[in-house]
Amino acid sequence: MAELQTAQRRSQRRRQLVVIAAVVLVFLGLAVYVGTRGSSGKAKTTNAKAPATTTGAATTTVPSATPPTVAPVSGGKLTTATTCPKADGSSPHITTFASAPPSCLDAGKSYSATFVTNQGTVTVALDTTKTPKTVNNFVVLARYHYFDGTAIFRTDTSIDIIQGGSPHTQSASDSGPGYTIPDEGSGYTYAPGDLVMARTSAPNSAGAQFFFCAGTACSNLNSQGTYVVFGHTTAGLDVLQKILGLNVNSGSLGGAPRTPVIISSVKITES
Numbered sequence: 116m117a118e119l120q121t122a123q124r125r126s127q128r129r130r131q132l133v134v135i136a137a138v139v140l141v142f143l144g145l146a147v148y149v150g151t152r153g154s155s156g157k158a159k160t161t162n163a164k165a166p167a168t169t170t171g172a173a174t175t176t177v178p179s180a181t182p183p184t185v186a187p188v189s190g191g192k193l194t195t196a197t198t199c200p201k202a203d204g205s206s207p208h209i210t211t212f213a214s215a216p217p218s219c220l221d222a223g224k225s226y227s228a229t230f231v232t233n234q235g236t237v238t239v240a241l242d243t244t245k246t247p248k249t250v251n252n253f254v255v256l257a258r259y260h261y262f263d264g265t266a267i268f269r270t271d272t273s274i275d276i277i278q279g280g281s282p283h284t285q286s287a288s289d290s291g292p293g294y295t296i297p298d299e300g301s302g303y304t305y306a307p308g309d310l311v312m313a314r315t316s317a318p319n320s321a322g323a324q325f326f327f328c329a330g331t332a333c334s335n336l337n338s339q340g341t342y343v344v345f346g347h348t349t350a351g352l353d354v355l356q357k358i359l360g361l362n363v364n365s366g367s368l369g370g371a372p373r374t375p376v377i378i379s380s381v382k383i384t385e386s
Contacts, residue, residue, distance in 0.1 A: 116310035125232070128157075133145070135167065139357045152177070152377065163177055164202065165172045167174045167295060174369065179382055181365065181372060182363050182365050182370070182372060182375075183374065184285065184380040185266040185268070185285045185375050185377065187282060187283055187284055187285055187287075188210065188263070188265060188282035188283075188364055189210070190205050190208045190209055190210030190211070190260070190261070190282060191210070191211075192210070192211040192212075193209055193211070193212050193213055193215055194213055196213060196214050197212050197213065197214050197215065197216040197255070198216075198217070198272065199216065199217060199219035199260045200219070200255055200258035202258065202383075202385065203256065204258060204260075204382065204383075206258055206259050206260070207260075208259070208260040208261075209259040209260070209261065210261055210282045210283065210292070211292065212292045212293040212294060213293060214294055215252070215254060215291075215294040215295075215296060216251065216255040216256075218251055219251055219254065219255050220243060220247065220250065220251050220254065221385065224243075224385045225240070225241075225243070225385065225386050226241040226243060226250060226254060226383060226384070226385050227239060227240050227241060227273055227349070227383070227384045227386075228241060228253070228254075228257060228310075228346065228381055228382070228383055229380070229381070229382045229384065230262075230351075230378055230380075230381050231378070231379045231380045231381075232267070232354065232376060232377060232378050232379065233375075233376060233377050233379070234238050234358050234361075235351060235352050235353070235354035235357065235375055236350070236351055236354065237327070237348055237350070237351030237352075237355060238348065238349050238350040238351055239310050239312075239346040239347065239348050239349065240346060240347055240349050241253065241254070241346040242293060242344070242345050242347070243347060245299070245300070246299045246300075246343055246344070246345040247299075247384070248296060248297065248299055249296065249312055249321075249343050249345040250281075250301050250345050250346070252296050252323075253325070253345065253346075254383050255330055256292060256323055257383050259380070260280070260380070261282065261292065261323060262279070262280060262323075262378050262380075262381040263378070263379065263380050263381070264282065264377065264378070264379065265279055265281060265282050265285065265376070265377070265378050266279060266281075266285045266347075266375055266377055266378070267358055267372060267376040267377075268281060268285050268286050268287070268369070268371060269277045269287060269368050269369065269371055270327075270358065270359050270361065270362035270369065270370050270371055270372055271362070271368060271369025271370060272330075272332070272359065272362050272369065272370070272372065273332065273335070273369055274332050274335045274336055274369070275305075275307070275328060275329050275330030275332035275333045275358055275359060275375075276311075276326040276327065276328060276369075277326060277327050277332060277355060277358050278313055278324065278325070278326040278327075278368075279324070279326075279378060280323045280324040280325045281323075281324055287313075287324070289323075289324065289369055291322030291323050291324070292322050293321045293322075293383065294322060295314075295319060295320050295321060295343055296319070296321055296322065297319045298314075298318055298319050298321065298343055299343050299345075300343070301340055301341050302384065303337075303340045303341070303342060303343065303344045304334065304337045304340065305328050305333040305334055305336045305337060305342075305344065306328060306331075306333065306334070307328050307329060307330055307331060307333065307348075307355075308327070308328060308347050308348035308352050308355070309327070309328040309333065309344045309346070309347055309348075309353060310325060310326075310327055310341060310344070310345060310346035310347065310348065311325060311326050311328065311342045311343065311344050311345070312324070312325055312343045312345060313325055313326050313342065313349055313350040314339075314341075314342065318341070321343065326342075327348070327355050328355075329352075329356050329358065329359040330356065331354040332357060351375055358372060358376050361373050361374060361376065362379065
C-alpha cells in the first residue's frame with residue numbers, strides 16, 4: 116500500500132508538471148505571437164505614412180511654367196510728328212509714332228479711362244493735377260487705340276501688380292510707341308487701385324507700358340517710389356484682383372495669367 120501510494124504521488128506530480136509545462140508553453144507561444152504582431156503592426160504603420168506623404172506631394176498644385184502667349188497686335192505708323200487724336204475715338208489705330216505727342220488735354224477738364232477686358236471693366240480717374248504730362252501721353256495713345264487688343268502679360272503676387280501696354284510683343288520687352296516721356300516726380304507710394312507707368316531702372320524711360328496695383332503688397336514698391344502714379348481706380352478693383360488671381364509663376368517677372376487677359380479697348384471720357 117505504501118509503495119502504491121508513493122507511485123500515485125509520483126504520477127500526480129508528473130501530471131502537475133506536465134500541466135505547468137503546457138501552461139508555460141502556451142504563455143510563451145502567446146508572448147511570441149503578440150510580439151510578432153506588434154512588430155508587424157509597427158512596420159505597417161510606418162509603411163502607411165510614406166504613401167500618404169507621397170500622395171500629398173503628388174496632389175499639390177504646381178503652377179504652369181508656360182503661360183499662354185498672345186499674338187502681337189498690328190497697327191499703323193505715324194512717320195511725321197504726332198498730332199492730337201480726335202476726342203470722339205475716330206482716329207486710326209496707330210502703334211508706332213515718330214515723336215512724343217504735343218499737349219492735347221483741355222485745361223480745366225477732368226479725364227477718366229475705361230478699360231474693357233474679357234475679365235470685366237475697370238474705370239480710372241486720371242490725375243491731371245499732379246501728372247498732366249503722363250496723363251496727356253496716355254490719353255493720346257488710348258485715342259489712337261494703341262492699347263486695343265493688348266494683353267495683361269504680367270501678374271506678380273509678390274508686389275500685387277498686373278501689367279500691360281505692349282502691342283508689338285505682348286511682353287515686357289516691347290519696343291514701345293517709338294519715344295519715351297519724362298518722369299513726373301518721385302517719392303510715390305502705391306495702394307490698391309493705383310494706375311502706374313512702368314519703366315526700366317533708367318530715369319525718363321517710360322513710354323506706354325503701365326501696371327495696376329491690385330493689392331496691398333504693391334506698397335513693397337514704396338522704397339523705390341519712382342514709378343509715376345497717374346490715376347486711381349474708381350470702379351473695378353474686384354476685376355483687377357480677379358486678374359491677379361489668375362497668376363501662374365512662370366519664373367519671369369513674377370508670372371502671368373493662366374488664361375489670356377485681353378484689353379479690347381480703352382475709352383477716354385472728358386468732362
